[in-house]
Amino acid sequence: MYRWLDERLDLERFKEKYLTKAFAVHHSYFIGEIALFAFVTLVITGIFLTLNFEPSTRLVKVAGKDLPAAYASVLYIDSLPFGALLRSVHHWSASIMVAAAFLHLLRILISGAYKRPREINWFVGLLLLVMTVGTAFTGYSLPFDAFSATATGIGYGIAGSVPYIGEWLGQVVFGGEFPTYHSIPRVYSLHVLWLPLILMALLAVHMVIMVKQKHTQPAYAKKVAPGRILGVPLMPQQTYMSTILFLLYLAVVFFIAGSYIAHPIEVFGPPTATTPPVKPDWYLTWIYGILLIIPGDLKIHLPFGAVMNSEFIGSMVIPGIVGLVAILLPFLDTRATKMRYMELPTRHPARTAGTFALLAFLITTTMAGWKQELGISAGTFWVIIIGSMIVSYLVVYYGIILIWGRPPKDDPDA
Structure with a gap:
């Protein structure tokens, strides 16, 4: 059969030409693969969910109660053998993909x-992260319970706050003021078509560019194999390692999903006039925190009557x-x-310090999402953040300068 195909x-x-290409080996490189494994898991579990989900707000009779069809279909999915588990795997894989991409x-x-x-692949990676978060967010509404x-x-309100195009953007993304028919x-x-197609296209571009430009090398490769790629071929070594990592990923995500069933919609019930206390998932809590501490009356007037309000800012x-x-x-x-080689963080103190400042910003703005529970005022939070x-x-x-000294100007990686 192989000779016939050959x-x-x-x-x-x-x-x-391709299967013997050397892949650089470093433990941090597997983070990107985990993001890819999470996406594959999302697609597989998503197929099962789409086969049993009805994307409609029409009312159906369930045990004598009128329930939205979308909400009722999620209850049906949870009643299937392993249905709740697979829905939970889908939920946690979305969080893992966002975390791994970040x-x-x-x-x-x-x-x-x-x-x-590698600037182009950096831009593609940034867009991948944004699209991943956007895809995860669009999954919020589908169970159509009071929480989602x-x-x-809230997402519709944010889209509507965009000057000039807010109403149009709300119509395109949400079909009008959420929830409508x-x-x-x-x-x-x-959620199931356009954004996944964009993600697939971006992942393909990301991988093609990476193969074309070759992977960055660990810093120690400069001394071990200068001018050469230090790694293992795609087939069979890299494929074996990736397969083992994928199986390990599945074991971990199924354990998490089975131990912590995601979003039990029967607790929240179908949408009602009463608004439940809602906090977004962890990857959007930092934006939610900023919205809580920014002055609500903040407005910037733009030409032709448009306004940038606090929600948009x-x-x-x-x-x-x-x-x-x-x-x-x-x-x-x-x-x-x-x-060609990864730069050592200790030899680039300004960039490393800036990265930690960014992490401090994300952590403190996320904490601001619990402003009321913590009993801290908005002004105090801004002081904490800055x-x-x-x-x-x-x-x-x-700290880097004190421990490792200033890097030489002629060779920052020396």
């Missing part, structure tokens, strides 16, 4: 692997500034070009 598809040439980008950032010629309806309604089908199509402008800095970073940090960023930067920067 005669027609030239498999040996394909094997020599940690992967953090590894790229702290090792300087965003520099020339409230959370998605068209809301669930509209968000469902985004807190949810779009401030995160947008963080994103803009990330986009401009390869053009601002040009000290070394034609990156102060933690400054302190984190100074402690890490001068």
